[in-house]
Amino acid sequence: MxxxxxxxxxxxxxxxxxxxxxxxxxxxxxxxxxxxxxxxxxxxxxxxxxxxxxxxxxxxxxxxxxxxxxxxxxxxxxxxxxxxxxxxxxxxxxxxxxxxxxxxxxxxxxxxxxxxxxxxxxxxxxxxxxxxxxxxxxxxxxxxxxxxxxxxxxxxxxxxxxxxxxxxxxxxxxxxxxxxxxxxxxxxxxSGFERVLIVGAGHVAQQFAELTKNLGFYTVIVDDRVEFANPERFRMADEIKVVSSFDNLSDNVTINPNSYIVILTRGHCSDKLVLAQVLKTDAKYIGMIGSQRKKTHTYGELLKEGFTTEDTERVYCPIGIDINAQTPAEIAICIAAEIIKVRRGMGLSPRSNLDTAKLLKND
Known part of the structure; x- marks a missing residue:
C-alpha cells in the first residue's frame, strides 16, 4: 500500500x-x-x-x-x-x-x-x-x-x-x-507501516533492496561510503543515508515496532556497533550477516558490555533461511524469505547454519 x-x-x-x-x-x-x-x-x-x-x-x-x-x-x-x-x-x-x-x-x-x-x-x-x-x-x-x-x-x-x-x-x-x-x-x-533498514550498501544489500521494494517495504539504505550508498546503485530505495560513521544511528534513521533491521556492513566491528544500538530499540526484526564464529564472538563482546542472553536471542544470525545460498542474489532471497516469515507472525525459529561470512569480501 x-x-x-x-x-x-x-x-x-x-x-x-x-x-x-x-x-x-x-x-x-x-x-x-x-x-x-x-x-x-x-x-x-x-x-x-x-x-x-x-x-x-x-x-x-x-x-x-x-x-x-x-x-x-x-x-x-x-x-x-x-x-x-x-x-x-x-x-x-x-x-x-x-x-x-x-x-x-x-x-x-x-x-x-x-x-x-x-x-x-x-x-x-x-x-x-x-x-x-x-x-x-x-x-x-x-x-x-x-x-x-x-x-x-x-x-x-x-x-x-x-x-x-x-x-x-x-x-x-x-x-x-x-x-x-x-x-x-x-x-x-x-497503519502499521513496515520499513526495512539496510545498514551497509554492498552487493548483498543492493540485491536485497530490490526484493524489499517489490515486497512493499519502505526501504532505507545506510552506509558511510558515498561511492556505495548512492541513487545510481539504489534506484529502488526510498531513502539513502550517507553517514560519517555508524555511531548514533538513531540520529539518522527512525526505528519503530514495524522496522526490520538488516545489518550488512563490511566489517565485524561495524556490525557489532550497529547491533549494540538496534538491540536497544523495539524493532520487529534484527538480522546480522556472518558466520557462527562471528556470532559467538560478537555476542560474547555484547554480554561483556551488559547485554543479556535475552537480548542476543532476538537476533537472526546467521541471517536468512538456509537454502545453501552462494551468491549475493541468492542470499538476498534467503533474508527476504526470513523477514516474510516474521512478517506473517511465525516468530523466532531455530537459526540456520547458513554461513554468510564468505560474501563479506565482496562488500
Whole structure:
C-alpha cells in the first residue's frame, strides 16, 4: 500500500493525471481484499493490481469516463461462477469499486498526498476520509481529509472528526468503511507501516533492496561510503543515508515496532556497533550477516558490555533461511524469505547454519 502512495507522489511531481481504483467491499471469492488499490494512467497502463482479469479490465474501461469528468464513480462488479472458474477460483463474488480522479494541478490534492507520504515515511498511523457520491454515476471530485491522533488536515468539519474518531477506535479490525448519513464518506485506515533498514550498501544489500521494494517495504539504505550508498546503485530505495560513521544511528534513521533491521556492513566491528544500538530499540526484526564464529564472538563482546542472553536471542544470525545460498542474489532471497516469515507472525525459529561470512569480501 505504501508503495502505491510513492507512485502517486512520483506522478503528481511529473504532473501526470491518474485514476485510483479502490476495492470498497467484496463478497464471495473476489481475489483481493477491501482497501486494495490500483492506479490507472492516462494511457490506461496500471500500477498495482486489484485482482487481474475481468475485474481490472472493467475498472480500466470505467476509468475513461472518470478521466473525462475528473470526478468519482462507484461501480459494482459481479463475478459469475463461469468467470470465476476461468480465473481459477471456485465460485464468483461481488466487488464494489471506487474510481477516483487524482488531479496533479489541484494544489489541495497534491498537499493531501504529500501529507500522506510524510506520515508513511514517519510511520505515523492515519485515517484518510473521502466524500463519495450516493449514486453510482460520475460526480465531481470528492473532498478529502487526513486525520491522525494529533492532527487534522483538510477543511474543518465536525462530522469528519467524528468519523475519524470512531474508526480509530477499531484500527486493528477495520481497514475501510463507508459512513452514510446526509453525505457519504469512505474512511480508510493506514497503519502499521513496515520499513526495512539496510545498514551497509554492498552487493548483498543492493540485491536485497530490490526484493524489499517489490515486497512493499519502505526501504532505507545506510552506509558511510558515498561511492556505495548512492541513487545510481539504489534506484529502488526510498531513502539513502550517507553517514560519517555508524555511531548514533538513531540520529539518522527512525526505528519503530514495524522496522526490520538488516545489518550488512563490511566489517565485524561495524556490525557489532550497529547491533549494540538496534538491540536497544523495539524493532520487529534484527538480522546480522556472518558466520557462527562471528556470532559467538560478537555476542560474547555484547554480554561483556551488559547485554543479556535475552537480548542476543532476538537476533537472526546467521541471517536468512538456509537454502545453501552462494551468491549475493541468492542470499538476498534467503533474508527476504526470513523477514516474510516474521512478517506473517511465525516468530523466532531455530537459526540456520547458513554461513554468510564468505560474501563479506565482496562488500
Amino acid at each position: 505504501q508503495d502505491i502512495f510513492g507512485h502517486i507522489l512520483e506522478m503528481l511531481n511529473c504532473r501526470q493525471e491518474m485514476v485510483m481504483a479502490t476495492i470498497v467491499s467484496k463478497s464471495g471469492s473476489a481475489p483481493r481484499e477491501a482497501g486494495t488499490k490500483m492506479l490507472i494512467k492516462k494511457d490506461f497502463s496500471t500500477v498495482g493490481t486489484i485482482g487481474g482479469g475481468l475485474l481490472e479490465a472493467a475498472a480500466i474501461e470505467w476509468s475513461s469516463s472518470v478521466f473525462d469528468t475528473k470526478g468519482l464513480v462507484v461501480k459494482d462488479f459481479a463475478l459469475s461462477n463461469v468467470d470465476a472458474s476461468a480465473a481459477g477460483m471456485v465460485c464468483g463474488g461481488d466487488v464494489k469499486i471506487l474510481l477516483e480522479y487524482i488531479d496533479p494541478f489541484d494544489e489541495n490534492v497534491v498537499k493531501n498526498y504529500e501529507k500522506a507520504g510524510e506520515l508513511i515515511k514517519n510511520g505515523t498511523d492515519f485515517v484518510m476520509i473521502t466524500k463519495v457520491p450516493h449514486t453510482k454515476d460520475c460526480s465531481s471530485a470528492g473532498a478529502k481529509w487526513i486525520c491522525t491522533d494529533a492532527g487534522f488536515h483538510g477543511i474543518e468539519n465536525e462530522e469528519i472528526k467524528r468519523i475519524a474518531k470512531s474508526i480509530r477506535e477499531v484500527y486493528n479490525n477495520v481497514k475501510i468503511k463507508i459512513f452514510s448519513d446526509k453525505e457519504q464518506y469512505l474512511a480508510e485506515v493506514f
